[in-house]
């Protein structure tokens with residue numbers, strides 16, 4: 001069942017169009033990723049869904065509610081991740097949770113959230129003294145204190161070290177496992193690949209692709225590469241042996257190193273010929289396509305701007 005429906009969303013600032021007909025729907029219980037280059041309008045789209053910005057055109061329904069006209073009802077049912085700047089440095093962890101609980105008519109008991117998110121020992125710690133990972137745990141707990149059905153998490157792991165990022169990923173999975181639908185805005189391909197059930201790629205004002213991470217990667221129309229090293233004294237020509245196999249588009253030998261490019265299941269054909277011809281090879285590697293490749297193929301530019 002669609003829990004969020006966005007149709008023909010348009011939004012601009014000072015006459016400059018940022019979103020120009022964005023449409024997608026989010027199913028209940030999924031982690032839905034929104035991916036796009038800097039300035040693509042991801043935050044604008046999310047803030048329209050949260051009722052924090054008013055769209056210029058199009059329709060949005062979140063849990064059946066119109067965020068622009070029914071924001072009060074909506075805020076009781078969604079969780080929005082705070083940005084760092086929104087908490088005073090000297091507020092204590094428990095005080096922040098108590099304060100945010102007071103914004104809801106029927107909040108969760110925040111004492112339980114302290115345990116759930118590993119914050120029990122930090123309950124009296126001041127926000128400014130928390131590590132990056134601890135702050136993120138608190139932000140997730142704050143987003144959940146109202147017992148939301150949908151949680152919006154925007155750039156949650158930016159600025160965290162790799163270990164804290166991975167720990168945060170586990171928390172996001174835990175949020176979904178608790179039955180909350182998650183909208184995740186992220187800059188990180190590995191994060192989106194690991195966490196998201198489906199991803200909308202936003203670029204130049206619109207959704208340029210919407211699929212599972214694997215579906216986006218499979219959709220990339222590009223060659224794979226397979227590399228291996230021949231044994232000393234191997235004189236047979238790999239191009240002659242492998243060049244005509246189904247799917248193979250190129251074979252290049254550079255000394256003992258061989259690179260075979262191809263599409264589809266060409267690697268199976270190559271490895272069977274190497275086995276049949278009794279050609280031992282070392283360091284056999286097939287380059288995996290990534291979401292990065294898909295992003296470049298879809299938007300025409302690299303994600304790491």
Ligand SMILES: Nc1ncnc2c1ncn2[C@@H]1O[C@H](COP(=O)(O)OP(=O)(O)OP(=O)(O)O)[C@@H](O)[C@H]1O
Pocket residue numbers: 013014018036037038039040041042043044045
């Ligand atoms: N309140 C505002 N007034 C004017 N322009 C704005 C405003 N908010 C955002 N913009 C502009 O709209 C464009 C989209 O911004 P938005 O923050 O939605 O993009 P984003 O995809 O979330 O970007 P990032 O990945 O950098 O966070 C940007 O060019 C930004 O400068």
